[in-house]
Amino acid sequence: MSGEHLEITVEHKPTYGFYILIWLVLMMLTGVTVAVAGINFGNITIATALTIAIIKSYLVLTFFMHLKTETATFKIFVGVALLFLLISIALLFSDYSFL
Amino acid sequence: MHNNGHSVSYLDYKGKHSGIFAWILSTDHKRIDLLYLMASLLFFAVGVTFGFLMRLELIAPGKTIMDAQTYNSFFTLHGIIMIFLFVIPGLPAVFGNFFLPILIGAKDVAFPRINLLSWWLYILGALLAVISVFLPGGPADTGWTFYIPYSIRSTTNVMPALMAAFILGFSSILTGLNFIVTIHRMRAPGMTFFRMPLFAWSLYATAWVQILATPIIGITLLLVSIERAFGVGLFDPALGGDPVLYQHLFWIYSHPAVYIMILPAMGVISEIIPVFSHRTIFGYKFIAFSSLAIALFGSMVWAHHMFTVGMSETAQIIFSLLTFLVAIPSAIKIFNWVATLYKGSISTDAPLLYALGFIFLFSIGGFTGLIQGALSVNMHIHDTSFIVAHFHYVMFGGTGFGIFAAMHYWFPKMFGKMYNMKTAKTGFWFLFVGFNTLYFPMFVMGWLGMPRRYYDYLPEFHIYHLVSTIGSWILIVGLIIMFTNFYKALRSKTSYTAINPWGGETLEWTIQNKPSLENFEVIPTITAGPYEYKDNEENLMKEDS
């Protein structure tokens, strides 16, 4: 691979506006999550809060962290890391959710 | 620079720094390797000394040479040193550092400076561990497992020990990070993933475990230190915390950690077996993928260390089942190694002896692991010396012998000297016999009820302990024979110039002994897999038809 070292990933022309848009969406989601937290949904309160948090992180990962324009390797790597966390929490709760 | 196609060796070139700084500030992966090698062998010697003294204490019932508190500190220090300072860095940081770049046709690892940083963190962690011994308060006595609540109550120097383990974890993470990027980005032209030697594959799988699992123990030990220092309620049952949760977190790392230890050793064996039987490895892809499978399943079995703590029944059954599954990929490897040996033209030099020793001892360790994985049996043998025997068979018989195999295999390449083959074989037999005499009795007495971490015992166990202690002496004689053999070879004036003494087909055997700074004069282009042995395979084909 030594010959290909200076390869530069295909860059779509980056624009300021696009990222400001993403930021606006993130702000909106923050507003929503705070507003919704006031309402008592009972058990699904935490689920809504987490869903919104996941959407927000997805946006940050994909756009701010440029995962979208990286090669498949990067995406698989992130998948592996998340899978590890998922396995850990699922198996951990095999102890705590059953008595 | 050129000298009849022979460049200055990595031991001799002059870099930016001189004197000792040419070493401790070097970013050359081969020099860093030697730093790691020397440091980890030093700690091994210290660890063996603790083990020897513990065995001496156990030679007869009652107090023999030390009191209970000293014994507790000794097994703690022995455990911490052996795990974090010897077997975990033993193969990746030592031999991986030297040979990974060479095996894939690269000049160095991806981040040489981070490589050096990782060594320095290792030394820092080791220093903290040493300091914890001498500070007032006395060395930690919690066992290397730091179980709650004792680890927040013990008045010994638990804090520096925790910090040491934390820092050593980061050293290990950085090595893993370096290796993954090196493998992804620095392979020589033509070196596809499936042309990589199996040692590289095993390091790759190991590196993932290092990166993903180690931070869990890092944070867990950090939480314990914070709890100790500031009285924050986290695990302490007096504050509502859950000690079993601590155990979960501890083993989420520490079970995969045994794969950090064993996977690279399996990689070494996969290098040695085809070379010494002069055959293509049987089932290359199976071995490669089984490393990944072990890394994956290995992160799903941690709670088999906790069957007696009162987990939910569901959890017990799941973890027991998964434990049986994780044995499959290991068994695949053993099957493939044996299949490679079959009909090979075998040369029984020292590296192969150690590799066979590995297979034998690791198999015993693995099978007894399955025995412990069965729920009902586990209740009977949990926390007995059966467990101590099991993990020594895996960690010492497995990883330890793997390290010795690697030393005998790569010694001529690294140092341009050759050890005495006969002495090496004698050393092996002492080690092998000593090992089994030392640890096999522990299986028996554990089965009969001898608890672990006890400095005293009932008279009926005396005979087993006596035999075991004698075994430790035989083993230590073996170690002395092995290391003096190496030492003599290093001191000898005759240098060894044959670049391919064993007939290997991987890249390290194509370059000069004591490789140069950049390893290769010209980066090679790879056109075939690592263990072709075409001539020999053709002969076999003829025989068969």
Added chain:
Amino acid sequence: MSSIAEHTVEHIHRDDVGSRLGMWLFLFTELVLFGGMFLVYAVYRFTYPHEFHVAAKELNTSVGALNTIILLTSSLTIVLSIIAIRKNNKFLSVFFQIFTMVLAFGFLINKYFEWNIKIHHGIFPGSEILLAKGNGEILFFGLYYVMTGLHALHVGIGMLLIEVMTGLTIKGRINSTNYVRLEAAGLYWHLVDIIWIFLFPLFYLIT
């Protein structure tokens, strides 16, 4: 003949993709580090749902929300600084980097006052008021201090990192053809942001 500068090897070899790959791997370790604490949080919340609920009422949602806004904005400004340098606009890039640091500093100030108020109310590890509360609440505040504390530490480290990048940008060592270090610092900064995205609802919004 035998004098070879070790460093030549490194400098010839420049691999931006590799550097980013390395950075991502490092981020995973940070992710798992916090992941471990989230595991602890999850188990204790599962064990003491009611007490967590009560304890969370002590936290000030507006302060948390403000800090969320600050961090999200700083995530934007660091992205913008990278675009600026790619467009060879050094001035704008430095401006955005400094802006990011100011925001980070604001976050820490905010955090400082938040903790200060808690401590004034007598809620801190080992305090009598806290120990008088139920086990679940002790654990909640234990986790609150440790998790937001470690997160704040990361904000601080991120600030220092960006500061170094600003220096390099001004010196021209980070420029429109070589900006991978700024990208790496940016990645780190976004991760700190993502962790906060989860800390915020789990501590401030479960009332």
